[in-house]
Amino acid sequence: MTEPKVVRMTAPTLRDVAQLAGVHPATASRALNPQTRPLVNADTARKVLRAAESIGYQPNPIARSLKTARSSTVGLVIPDLTNPLFPPIVRGIEDVLTPAGYNAWIVNTDNDPGREEAQVESLRSRQVEGLIVATARREHPLLTRLHQQGVRMVLVNRRVDGLELPSVAADDDAGIALAVAHLIALGHTRIAHLAGPQQTSTGVSRARAFRHALIDNGLPDDPALIVECRYWSETEGAQALRKLLDSGAEFTAIVAGNDLIALGCYDVFAERGLTCPDDMSVIGFNEMPFLDKMRPPLTTVAIPHYEIGGEAARLLLDTLDDPERHPRSVLLAPSLVVRASTGPPK
Amino acid sequence: MTEPKVVRMTAPTLRDVAQLAGVHPATASRALNPQTRPLVNADTARKVLRAAESIGYQPNPIARSLKTARSSTVGLVIPDLTNPLFPPIVRGIEDVLTPAGYNAWIVNTDNDPGREEAQVESLRSRQVEGLIVATARREHPLLTRLHQQGVRMVLVNRRVDGLELPSVAADDDAGIALAVAHLIALGHTRIAHLAGPQQTSTGVSRARAFRHALIDNGLPDDPALIVECRYWSETEGAQALRKLLDSGAEFTAIVAGNDLIALGCYDVFAERGLTCPDDMSVIGFNEMPFLDKMRPPLTTVAIPHYEIGGEAARLLLDTLDDPERHPRSVLLAPSLVVRASTGPPK
DNA sequence: AGCCGGGCCGCAATCGTTTGCGATGTGATG
DNA sequence: CATCACATCGCAAACGATTGCGGCCCGGCT
Numbered sequence: 001m002t003e004p005k006v007v008r009m010t011a012p013t014l015r016d017v018a019q020l021a022g023v024h025p026a027t028a029s030r031a032l033n034p035q036t037r038p039l040v041n042a043d044t045a046r047k048v049l050r051a052a053e054s055i056g057y058q059p060n061p062i063a064r065s066l067k068t069a070r071s072s073t074v075g076l077v078i079p080d081l082t083n084p085l086f087p088p089i090v091r092g093i094e095d096v097l098t099p100a101g102y103n104a105w106i107v108n109t110d111n112d113p114g115r116e117e118a119q120v121e122s123l124r125s126r127q128v129e130g131l132i133v134a135t136a137r138r139e140h141p142l143l144t145r146l147h148q149q150g151v152r153m154v155l156v157n158r159r160v161d162g163l164e165l166p167s168v169a170a171d172d173d174a175g176i177a178l179a180v181a182h183l184i185a186l187g188h189t190r191i192a193h194l195a196g197p198q199q200t201s202t203g204v205s206r207a208r209a210f211r212h213a214l215i216d217n218g219l220p221d222d223p224a225l226i227v228e229c230r231y232w233s234e235t236e237g238a239q240a241l242r243k244l245l246d247s248g249a250e251f252t253a254i255v256a257g258n259d260l261i262a263l264g265c266y267d268v269f270a271e272r273g274l275t276c277p278d279d280m281s282v283i284g285f286n287e288m289p290f291l292d293k294m295r296p297p298l299t300t301v302a303i304p305h306y307e308i309g310g311e312a313a314r315l316l317l318d319t320l321d322d323p324e325r326h327p328r329s330v331l332l333a334p335s336l337v338v339r340a341s342t343g344p345p346k
Numbered sequence: 347m348t349e350p351k352v353v354r355m356t357a358p359t360l361r362d363v364a365q366l367a368g369v370h371p372a373t374a375s376r377a378l379n380p381q382t383r384p385l386v387n388a389d390t391a392r393k394v395l396r397a398a399e400s401i402g403y404q405p406n407p408i409a410r411s412l413k414t415a416r417s418s419t420v421g422l423v424i425p426d427l428t429n430p431l432f433p434p435i436v437r438g439i440e441d442v443l444t445p446a447g448y449n450a451w452i453v454n455t456d457n458d459p460g461r462e463e464a465q466v467e468s469l470r471s472r473q474v475e476g477l478i479v480a481t482a483r484r485e486h487p488l489l490t491r492l493h494q495q496g497v498r499m500v501l502v503n504r505r506v507d508g509l510e511l512p513s514v515a516a517d518d519d520a521g522i523a524l525a526v527a528h529l530i531a532l533g534h535t536r537i538a539h540l541a542g543p544q545q546t547s548t549g550v551s552r553a554r555a556f557r558h559a560l561i562d563n564g565l566p567d568d569p570a571l572i573v574e575c576r577y578w579s580e581t582e583g584a585q586a587l588r589k590l591l592d593s594g595a596e597f598t599a600i601v602a603g604n605d606l607i608a609l610g611c612y613d614v615f616a617e618r619g620l621t622c623p624d625d626m627s628v629i630g631f632n633e634m635p636f637l638d639k640m641r642p643p644l645t646t647v648a649i650p651h652y653e654i655g656g657e658a659a660r661l662l663l664d665t666l667d668d669p670e671r672h673p674r675s676v677l678l679a680p681s682l683v684v685r686a687s688t689g690p691p692k
Numbered sequence: 693a694g695c696c697g698g699g700c701c702g703c704a705a706t707c708g709t710t711t712g713c714g715a716t717g718t719g720a721t722g
Numbered sequence: 723c724a725t726c727a728c729a730t731c732g733c734a735a736a737c738g739a740t741t742g743c744g745g746c747c748c749g750g751c752t
């Protein structure tokens with residue numbers, strides 16, 4: 001004899017819990033929320049919790065968001081997920097956000113300010129409580145506006161000129177110093193720099209660090225040996241190197257703004273019949289995946305992606321916790337990974 | 347004489363629009379929604395639209411979701427964003443979802459069923475209208491349960507045994523046939539297969555295709571030349587190849603289940619002093635980024651990632667449109683990219 | 693003139709929570 | 723015994739949109 005069991009198609013709501021526990025929804029709400037639980041009798045709280053448990057109640061985040069104007073969600077603004085730099089960072093972010101009860105909304109901007117604006121707008125309308133932004137440019141009207149409007153955010157990898165925002169990045173100075181020292185130790189004296197876009201703080205700070213490193217090592221700071229790439233991409237790296245070679249400048253080693261730019265050089269080596277590292281040493285930045293399997297394996301400055309993500313998430317959580325807190329910024333120490341793309345000059 | 351201008355800190359709501367246009371919020375709602383616009387007088391609709399425009403009204407998606415139990419959002423369930431296979435697919439998905447007015451929520455499962463369950467639960471509580479799932483295993487209790495509950499979804503790259511779900515993937519048979527034909531044309535007759543995990547449909551279908559391809563070419567189907575990897579990873583690939591070499595089996599070429607497995611072979615080549623392709627040819631699957639810069643550049647079967655993503659999104663949109671529609675599945679044609687990891691046997 | 697049928701629009705309920713406020717009961721206190 | 727403080731809980735109003743239902747008006751018809 002099977003009793004007809006009523007199956008409810010819709011998820012159990014707070015009212016259901018309340019009814020089952022024999023209390024008012026308001027009481028159930030207070031009992032369920034650890035913050036307000038002291039406001040209800042311990043016994044009734046227990047009853048409510050048991051009822052909720054028994055019917056598998058899950059609070060509806062949408063209704064909650066509507067009422068509280070919060071969402072337990074933060075937005076991640078990424079220029080391009082396809083860039084292997086970002087996935088590990090995202091991973092680090094999620095791994096600290098999740099235990100804290102937050103979720104992350106990932107959006108791609110394709111480096112397009114228009115798309116970026118639309119995406120951020122969409123995030124805001126979904127009541128995200130804060131933003132982790134990896135698309136900052138030195139001049140960034142959108143970010144300054146958001147900051148004025150009191151949107152909580154933290155920057156990763158890059159910063160905005162004149163904006164006091166919490167940020168986390170690798171220590172570019174230290175990283176570039178490592179790279180240059182390595183090349184000098186190998187015997188190089190004429191070293192070029194394929195700089196990243198100077199619209200990004202990282203681009204300028206690495207370029208500046210490069211010149212400082214030369215000077216610190218008693219080498220001349222020759223502007224003819226620095227070329228700017230318009231994007232952090234392989235094709236731009238290749239383009240820049242061609243320009244440099246065509247200029248007739250003499251050099252035996254290259255410090256690239258990042259790994260992609262360095263990999264772009266490989267294409268040019270092939271075109272021009274140069275062998276690496278015999279004719280030309282090159283060193284990247286970021287330690288993206290699979291560099292060890294490249295031809296030749298790329299020497300690079302490794303940065304702790306995962307930790308950068310985690311630290312960014314922690315900074316954001318701090319900010320959400322206490323919006324008045326003075327913005328901290330953290331720099332994480334890079335390290336040098338020597339592979340086969342660097343060697344003594346011929 | 348500056349008039350005191352009242353600035354509202356909170357975003358304009360539908361009531362504001364209605365008030366400004368001199369109509370009831372209900373009318374404003376109908377006017378704003380193209381679906382219901384015919385229900386209101388064209389003039390008043392114009393007035394409402396103008397009012398909305400003038401104060402920059404953006405509908406609150408949270409309130410809308412609460413009322414309508416919809417969200418214009420779909421969930422993307424990815425095993426691991428760090429795998430370079432997925433970002434381009436995600437990109438393809440987003441590029442068709444966005445014009446259709448949908449957004450994508452990306453979640454990582456780390457190949458962990460527990461995490462997967464939690465993530466999917468979180469997606470559902472946020473009222474996602476459908477799921478695009480890239481984590482399917484052949485036995486997948488979670489997915490079968492979701493399917494029974496009527497959750498709309500489409501599978502990418504992999505399928506679930508006995509479940510009639512829309513799916514999109516590369517044509518494994520064709521791809522493997524291409525790979526095997528290439529090796530045979532080079533003169534190889536003893537070809538090994540480092541198969542992907544046999545819990546995944548892709549793992550078995552590629553393995554099956556491999557054996558069929560051998561037979562079709564009049565070669566023996568030798569079980570000793572097939573080893574299964576437990577994961578689609580470099581380390582597993584390396585492990586499998588070591589096992590195969592240690593077994594004493596003789597072969598001159600390898601068809602790897604995917605690129606990562608193939609790259610794992612490179613490590614073993616180095617360990618054992620084998621040179622590729624002279625001692626051993628190897629061919630991958632997927633055409634992940636940067637393979638052209640590997641040592642040696644990896645021959646592989648290229649699949650149209652971006653299109654796969656786009657097609658998956660289209661299938662999901664179809665399903666959302668008409669849930670009764672018979673599940674379509676699409677296979678996209680792969681192509682062979684010949685590089686330097688394959689050559690004639692010694 | 694009376695009636696009918698649209699077209700157009702407003703009323704109010706609703707989605708599932710949260711939360712200020714007030715009601716109730718209890719025990720302690722003067 | 724009256725008063726008061728306090729703990730506990732219920733009432734009801736939000737949050738911002740959508741939508742069934744019904745009312746009004748106006749033009750056309752008999």
